[in-house]
Amino acid sequence: MRVLFLVLLLVGCNVDTTGHSFLGAKYISSPLGEGIAPDTDPLFRTDAFDCTTFVETVLSGGDVNKLNKIRYKDGVVDFLNRNHFIESDWLINNSELVENVSYKYATTDVRHVKIDKANWLKVVHNIDADFDVADVALEYIPYDNLHHFDTDNMLIVLFVADKPKIRDIIGTDLAVYHMGLLLPGGVFRHASSDKQMVTDVDFYEYVAQQKQNKTNQIYIIYI
Numbered sequence: 061m062r063v064l065f066l067v068l069l070l071v072g073c074n075v076d077t078t079g080h081s082f083l084g085a086k087y088i089s090s091p092l093g094e095g096i097a098p099d100t101d102p103l104f105r106t107d108a109f110d111c112t113t114f115v116e117t118v119l120s121g122g123d124v125n126k127l128n129k130i131r132y133k134d135g136v137v138d139f140l141n142r143n144h145f146i147e148s149d150w151l152i153n154n155s156e157l158v159e160n161v162s163y164k165y166a167t168t169d170v171r172h173v174k175i176d177k178a179n180w181l182k183v184v185h186n187i188d189a190d191f192d193v194a195d196v197a198l199e200y201i202p203y204d205n206l207h208h209f210d211t212d213n214m215l216i217v218l219f220v221a222d223k224p225k226i227r228d229i230i231g232t233d234l235a236v237y238h239m240g241l242l243l244p245g246g247v248f249r250h251a252s253s254d255k256q257m258v259t260d261v262d263f264y265e266y267v268a269q270q271k272q273n274k275t276n277q278i279y280i281i282y283i
Contacts, residue, residue, distance in 0.1 A: 148194035183231030
């Protein structure tokens with residue numbers, strides 16, 4: 061089953077509230093880090109993004125302290141403390157910032173995903189750490205339930221896929237594979253790996269494209 065998930069943004073940003081000034085910035089996978097090993101990438105930059113750091117930077121209003129509070133549990137900058145997984149870290153630790161409002165837009169369903177962060181750290185980064193396996197329930201809107209709707213708010217859209225073989229590669233299940241901003245008028249602004257930059261596309265055309273990919277089973281939105 062293919063799905064959609066909605067996220068509602070609850071607090072405003074002070075600088076660029078929609079990421080317009082970042083249009084055309086290049087796409088780089090995982091452009092941010094802690095500036096020290098194991099991830100020596102900088103804490104903050106505006107010249108390059110992946111889909112998550114684009115959304116995070118927009119939500120922070122370009123303030124590095126706010127960005128750190130979004131990217132790290134309790135704002136404590138450390139690789140192990142980073143919100144690596146959208147499902148079990150980012151959404152929960154940013155619950156004061158975003159709220160799942162999928163139910164306001166269409167009939168929803170729930171998907172459960174198990175995030176094994178400890179095994180992921182060992183398999184991908186060769187780091188031993190003690191984290192319990194998280195069983196996360198994601199409320200989403202099936203693609204087939206999605207119809208055109210108008211919004212006066214900026215929404216965060218998360219796309220979710222069902223790819224069982226990913227566990228063999230990274231040591232854990234994974235659900236969320238992309239995110240971006242849905243703006244009034246049906247504009248989807250995101251850091252696109254296909255276009256290799258931050259770009260605008262028609263939201264419903266993009267959804268239709270994602271729906272054709274048989275590995276993309278779920279799609280989620282928060283406001």
